[in-house]
Amino acid sequence: MESNGGVDESSQLLMELQSLKDSKREIEARISVIEAQLLRIQAKQQSNLKPSSDCSNAISEFGHDLTPDMIYRYSRQLLLPSFGVQGQSNLLKSSILVIGAGGLGSPALLYLAACGVGRLGVVDHDVVELNNLHRQIIHGEAYIGRSKVESAAAACCLINSSIEVVEHKEALRTSNALEIVSKYDIVIDATDNAPSRYLISDCCVLLGKPLVSGAALGLEGQLAVYNYNGGPCYRCLFPTPPPTSACQRCSDSGVLGVGKLTFFPGVIGCLQALEAIKLASLVGEPLSGRMLLFDALSARIRIVKIRGRSSQCEACGEHATLTRQQFQQFDYESFTHSPLSASPLKLKLLTSDSRISSKEYNDLIKTGSPHVLIDVRPSHHYRIISLPKSINIPLASLESRSSEISSQLKTAHESNETANGSDDVGIYVVCRRGNDSQRAVQLLHKMGFTSAKDVVGGLESWSRDVDHRFPTY
């Protein structure tokens, strides 16, 4: 039958597609390895160091497996009685995976490379941008527009060409997580989104890997070691994701939200490196069953005891149901109601007749069309940059300041009457990216300002499509 022929053909095509995708993945993995090898060679050529000896575990004439180069390089660590030769030797044999080469991952990677972790993996799919550099200190201006993983690996190799740095230029997803994580002893979660936290924790439970989890938001930070030595996993503590809110902070559950608005995330990133080093070198007491809370403003660090492994936990409890197959099919984005990729949210709340593009708005200005432009961003945003003649009424105070809007309309109307007699005065609303402006327009319509329209894509689209000199932030 014709329809069966169609099914056969499509399943054949699907199989071919899958096989091509598999080949593509293998080729990409090989490319990553070769690129990493090249970087290492280049870093060696740049450094004045003698080519270092390999990190093989052979016991040398010194009675341990450290080479003369290693003894000199790591001497300040070796002299610490609690760390010593054994700690360093353990570290050199260990492998640590850092997921995320951003604000937390940057200092973590630098320290891990410097102190001699044998094999260091970096996972990230993002590219370096100028506004990353104030906090993602592993990247430099030369790498803007290039892969964060490539940039981080190069920086690590420049510091220490005797270790192995493995590049994973991809987002960690359920499809690749088990394979990538299985190659390492210890995992550092340095991501900035909720689905990744659960995904990484579940993956570590399935593979029996200790997880050093860090979070930083605003001026606060959190740190804990999960799934270590019978201790709890992330799900034991937070079986259900915190509700997503505009401020991304859920004080009820005590879990620190995730976001990019961090200042000095490196404090937590350094502590993550330290915890990973303790785990790898078998030195000290890891932060398992406890959580470190950091408050930058008060310069206060507190350690709180957290509950132990939950017998009810779906990932690691007594009747845990999580299997590798389920993991690979689990939808972490819908579970947490937030996206895996940190790309900004793009809402569409309005119909096209309540919207105007930034180019159309520019045409309207050129023709001198009378209107009122309301900028609904918070005032500290408005102070960074704003469009001429806009008035700043933050979204939260729109209702309470409706009389102000009426009087602005009246003024625009009167001046227009003097000019050409038309009484058609529009209200336009702008924000940073075009989400809050839509919420504001919905509210304005309810308040009776039915002609209100939003500028699609906000000031970012103005900068992109109308005036390239207008700064974005």
Ligand SMILES: [Zn+2]
């Ligand atoms: Zn658990």
